[in-house]
Amino acid sequence: MSNDLPAHARERLKGLRTSAHPSGVFTSDFSVNEFLLVRKAGFEPIGLCVGSCVYHVGIQYRSWSKNQELDVLSKAMYHARELAMSRMRAEAKAMGADGIVGVKLTIKRMEWDRHMLEFMALGTGVVHAAGHEGFRAHDGGPFTSDLSGQDFWSLLHSGYRPVELVMGSCVYHVAHRGMLSSLGTITRNIELENFTAAMYEAREIAIERMQAEAANAKAEGVVGLDIHEGSHSWESHVIEFFAVGTAVLPLHQEIAPEKIPDPMMVLSVND
């Protein structure tokens, strides 16, 4: 399946509000607060953008007692997410969106086959209300971001704009302790350097890959980095380090930095 949109998807997108159809209906998964802040930030929601992909993960051979990246699995997680993301982005492009806010990336395992995973990316396409095109990504397409509407507003008012949802993944096999079993008789607390090294390598690969994506998107930095350690029902010593964040660029003309006021100190009185 390519990224060409199916006919029924094009039909659905046609009814949406665009610059050409100002009277159209918009769809979004915004909460009230999100909606208000996206509007306040000078943007209008157009429609929900969805991309999905059901993926069969290939067989990976590994040795029991070795730390190693499981590159077949790494590539699978990467490729499948990329397919879901690019399909979502194609929908956004077709509806003329400047960007997608609040992207949620989910992974589900199919019950009947542990090699089969479903990836879904869902977010709300938005346009700049005044038709400013400076918010698009470096390739002229819509920006993507997992920031909520509130975070989107905050980011613009920090003097930055989102460019791309960047991610790095590394599926890693942590060696079993067969070779270390003699430790059972040691009565000191000692570091298992081999295990520590596994954490270091896997995390580093994930961060490096994410940083490379940010550099490709010509971004200045990455905000909201989170590293998930997930096992997606693989066997016990296989773990995925998944780094995800939003690549950002400073705003130049869109909001002049001197217009941004300093934040005010408040202390929340609710618990």
Added chain:
Amino acid sequence: MSLFDFFKGQDAETLARQAAADRRRQEIVTAIHRQRLPKHIEARLHDSRDGKSPWIATLTPAELRIVRSHGVRPIAAVSASCWLHYGFSWTRGHRQGWQTALRRLGEEAKAAGANAVLDVKMRTVPIETEDSMDFSLIGTAVKVAGLPPREDPIIATVPALEFVKLLEMGIVPTGIAIGAEYKWLTNWQGGANLFWNGNTEVSALSNLWVRVRERALQLLREDAEEQGGGTLAHTHFSEMFECEGEKQKRYLARYIVIATVVNQVRAKSISPDFRMCLDMRSGPTPLSGTSRHHQSYDSTEREGAI
């Protein structure tokens, strides 16, 4: 890769890639053993320090505002791990494990040219292995303008917003303090077996708790004293077990307390006035902390910043 590929044998490119990965892995093992940073991690941190590659921050967009208003510049995501085998003591291992990870985190921050690490989160990778545990830390290395020069970077387990909130009031979060203690109680006189008694306090076990807790808190104070004035203890973890001994039952009590160390000038008034505000967020708000700061101790489910 399909099953067929496996039998094809490997081409030169694959072999070269594997050799490079092996060299990298060996470098990490050597670096950990010699207590230095792995070379490629150091190189990445240097690139971030010199602005050659994009900065990476765990900060939220709202926290990016303090970049502008408080002179905090994010540089790189830094992380550290220590996987410890408990030959001697699980409980005391926690102190050793976190402290090793903290030292390594500080080294990464130095390589990134930072004078503070904010938003430090404590993590444990969910892999079950016998008698061992992973102690991982992840945070954002930053350069805070106007901070007095110091040899080791500040390590703050608070999010960036809380960090500047404290700074504005003249309080500097400086590090993490850990107190961990365990004690065994052998049930010699049957003091813990009160089957025939009515409602009554099990004094033997009450006293055991007191002794363990007092000692853990004392260790916490000693650890904090070296770093600064006070602690904000965000994590309390405690467990008690009954074990079968050779003749008598034995009881094990353990107590682990982890705190953010803060340095303050006593009796100084808190300067800015507070204002009530309407929070536009749904769910957790940065006003009361942005995210869970540890997931290593399951029994303490309290979330948010300290």
